Amino acid sequence: MKREISDELLKWKDQKNRKPLLLEGMRQCGKTYILKEFGEQNFKNTVYFNFEDTPEIGDIFQSDLNPKRIIEQLAVKSRTKIEPGNTLIIFDEIQFCNRALTSLKYFCENASEYHIACAGSLLGIMLSKPYSFPVGKVDRLKMGPMNFKEFLLANSEEYLVEFIDRTDPTEWLSESVVNDLKTYLDYYFIVGGMPAAVSAWVNDKDIQMVDAELEKIVADYMDDFSKHASDSILNLTLIWDSIPVQLGKENQKFMFGHAKTGARAKDLENELQWLINAGLVHKVKKVDPPQIPLPMNVNTTSFKIYMADIGILRKVANISSDFIFGRDKEYDSYRWIATENYVLNELISAMNDTPYYWRSNNDAEVDFIAQVGMAVIPIEVKAGRSQSKSLSEYRKRYSPEAAVMISMKSGRDGALNNIPLYAVWRIEDHIQNVVKGESRQVRSSLQR
Numbered sequence: 001m002k003r004e005i006s007d008e009l010l011k012w013k014d015q016k017n018r019k020p021l022l023l024e025g026m027r028q029c030g031k032t033y034i035l036k037e038f039g040e041q042n043f044k045n046t047v048y049f050n051f052e053d054t055p056e057i058g059d060i061f062q063s064d065l066n067p068k069r070i071i072e073q074l075a076v077k078s079r080t081k082i083e084p085g086n087t088l089i090i091f092d093e094i095q096f097c098n099r100a101l102t103s104l105k106y107f108c109e110n111a112s113e114y115h116i117a118c119a120g121s122l123l124g125i126m127l128s129k130p131y132s133f134p135v136g137k138v139d140r141l142k143m144g145p146m147n148f149k150e151f152l153l154a155n156s157e158e159y160l161v162e163f164i165d166r167t168d169p170t171e172w173l174s175e176s177v178v179n180d181l182k183t184y185l186d187y188y189f190i191v192g193g194m195p196a197a198v199s200a201w202v203n204d205k206d207i208q209m210v211d212a213e214l215e216k217i218v219a220d221y222m223d224d225f226s227k228h229a230s231d232s233i234l235n236l237t238l239i240w241d242s243i244p245v246q247l248g249k250e251n252q253k254f255m256f257g258h259a260k261t262g263a264r265a266k267d268l269e270n271e272l273q274w275l276i277n278a279g280l281v282h283k284v285k286k287v288d289p290p291q292i293p294l295p296m297n298v299n300t301t302s303f304k305i306y307m308a309d310i311g312i313l314r315k316v317a318n319i320s321s322d323f324i325f326g327r328d329k330e331y332d333s334y335r336w337i338a339t340e341n342y343v344l345n346e347l348i349s350a351m352n353d354t355p356y357y358w359r360s361n362n363d364a365e366v367d368f369i370a371q372v373g374m375a376v377i378p379i380e381v382k383a384g385r386s387q388s389k390s391l392s393e394y395r396k397r398y399s400p401e402a403a404v405m406i407s408m409k410s411g412r413d414g415a416l417n418n419i420p421l422y423a424v425w426r427i428e429d430h431i432q433n434v435v436k437g438e439s440r441q442v443r444s445s446l447q448r
Contacts, residue, residue: 001030001033001146001150001153001154001195001198001199001202002150002153002154003030003034003143003146003150004147004149004150004349005023005034005141005143006034006037006038008141009021009034009035009038009042009117009141010038010042012139012141013042013115015139017112018112018115018139019104019108019112019137019138019139020104020107020108020116020117020118020134020137020138020139021116021117021118021138021139021140021141022094022104022118022120022138022139022140022141023035023117023118023119023120023141023142023143024120024121024140024141024142024143024279025121025142025143025144025279026121026144026145026278026279026280026308027121027220027221027224027278027279028194028195028196028217028220029143029144029145029194029195029279030143030145030146030195031092031119031120031143032090032092032119033195034143035088035090035092035117035119036048036090038088038117039088039090039117042088043086043087043088043115044083044086044087045080045081045086045087045088046087046088046089046090047074047075047078047080047082047087047088047089047090048078048090048092049074049077049078049089049090049091049092050092050093051091051092051093051094051095051096051097051100052092052093052096053093055096055097057077057097058096058097058099058100060073060074060077061097061099061100061103062099065099065102065103065105065106066106067103067106067107067110067111067114068111070103071111071114074089082114084113084114084115085113085115087114087115088115088117089114089115089116089117090117090118090119091116091117091118091119092118092119092120093119093120093121094118094119094120095120095121100118101118101133101134102133102134104116104118104134104137104138105134105137108134108137108138109137118138121278121279142352144193144279144308144309144345144348144349145192145193145194145195145308145309145311145345146193146194146195146198147193147345147346147349147350147425148184148185148188148193148342148346148422148424148425149161149164149425150193151184151187151188151191151193151198152184154198154199154202155184155187155202157184160177160180160181160184163177164181164422164423164425164426165426168430169410169419169420169423169426169427169430170410170411170412170417170418170419170430171410172410172411173410178420178422181420181422182408182422184422185421185422186324186325187201188310188342189310189314189324189338189342190207190210190311190314190321190324191210191311192214192309192310192311192312192313192314193309193310193311193345194213194214194217194309194311194312196213196216196217197210197213197214197217197311199213200212200213207321210311210321211315211321214311214312214314214315215315217312218312218315218316221240221280222237224278225237225240232270232271232274235259235260235267235268235271236271236274236275238259238260238268239259239260239268239271239272239275239305240275240280240316241316242258242259243281243305243306243307243313243316244307244313244316244317244334244337245258246258246259246304246305247304247305247306247337247340247341248333248334248336248337251363252304253286253302253303253304253359254272254303254304254305256268256269256272265301272305279308280307280308281305281306281307281308282305282306282307282308282344282345282348282354283303283304283305283354284303284304284305284306284344284354284355284356284357284368285298285299285300285302285303285356285357286298286299286302286303286356286357286358286359287299287356287357287358287369288358288359289398290356290358290369290376290378290394290398291376292371292374292376294356294369294371294376298356302359304357306340306341306344306345307341308345309345310338310341310342310345313337313338313341314338317334317337319331319334323335335383336383339381339382339383339421340367340381342421343367343368343379343381343406343421343424344368346424346425346427347368347370347379347424347427349425350424350425350426350427350428351370351372351427351428353370353371355368355369355370355379356368356369356370357369358378358394360393360397364389364390364393364394365390366378366379366380366388366390366391366394367379367380367381368380368381372428372431372432372435373432373435375400375401375402375431375435376398376400377400377401377402377403377404377431378391378394378395378398378400378403378404379403379404379406379427380403380404380405380406381406381407382405382406382407383407388405391403391405391416395415395416400415401415401434401435402415402417402431402434402435403415403416403417404416404417404418404419404427404431405417405418405419406419406420406421406424406427407420407421408420408421410423417430417431417434
């Protein structure tokens with residue numbers, strides 16, 4: 001399956017001052033698959049070592065961390081000649097071998113001619129002890145679940161993707177094209193972006209198989225809770241299960257007391273940070289005032305928590321797959337939650353950063369606040385086509401260069417850009433063009 005990160009891997013391969021690569025991400029988001037595919041397509045040969053499945057490989061790193069000796073023994077172990085420039089060396093689940101993680105420093109300093117790509121969980125790498133992390137000695141990339149663009153590609157819809165990529169996302173499209181995109185978006189809301197679930201859908205179009213894969217992934221995460229945080233498994237589970245419920249409330253601010261009765265931040269904040277570090281959830285902080293630099297204006301006590309994948313969100317919320325086809329009122333709340341969570345994940349994927357949100361004292365709230373260049377952009381999300389009073393209030397108060405409404409509507413009305421849900425991946429490029437265009441108009445009027 002085509003993943004956008006493949007382009008970043010190619011850039012890394014040809015980089016002049018290349019360092020060993022660390023590909024981080026939540027478990028089961030496709031890190032191993034993409035590295036193996038990258039090796040097959042771009043190198044003469046690939047050698048693969050998994051420190052969890054075959055922990056004895058770690059013995060190679062015990063006596064010393066001399067890259068020459070390590071390469072020689074890895075070649076013997078793999079029965080493959082390891083040649084600089086022609087061989088991709090993959091260290092998978094590297095967090096299970098602290099010495100291998102530390103060795104990356106010496107490969108960077110003394111053997112940079114070798115292409116070494118490592119995969120590991122975000123949390124596992126952070127907790128890797130007792131040896132030091134090779135700070136400044138590795139190139140790092142983060143990987144998440146498949147976004148909607150990648151989902152389209154997995155369904156062999158390259159032409160649809162190319163069409164959206166070359167089209168202004170606010171431009172009107174024919175009903176037939178929009179219907180195709182909406183259909184795939186419905187499927188994506190059911191399946192989500194975890195590669196195993198996407199593969200089950202693409203290959204068999206069997207929702208029961210999709211649900212089985214998602215249930216297995218959620219069960220594996222529960223096992224991770226007990227394996228890596230056995231003392232906190234109850235609190236982790238309470239927080240995890242409360243996320244869909246808290247997103248469904250009118251005020252979506254995460255409340256520790258809603259996860260566990262009577263709990264305060266000091267009681268559960270370590271467990272919440274565990275989920276964030278594991279890449280399983282995203283923390284969206286409140287910013288007020290929404291001015292650059294945004295991190296300097298964060299309210300650290302107000303934040304919202306979202307799931308990293310909407311397929312997993314559906315399973316944790318215990319929502320049947322047929323919700324997307326019905327129009328029952330009982331599903332309205334979840335449809336709204338899923339839409340907002342979907343947009344957040346798409347924004348993170350497109351901008352490689354987590355946005356903020358804004359809320360006024362009189363309860364007006366803009367879902368997301370993002371920085372594009374030097375512009376602060378308010379982004380409001382609607383599951384249908386309705387207007388937003390909160391976004392209108394924000395615009396009156398702050399007069400942003402551009403504002404975005406994400407719904408099923410397209411079009412532009414002055415500074416307001418209506419971007420449809422199926423084209424969120426185009427948002428950053430579009431806003432950059434809009435802001436540049438406005439800047440050119442200002443300069444032109446000043447010159448006149």
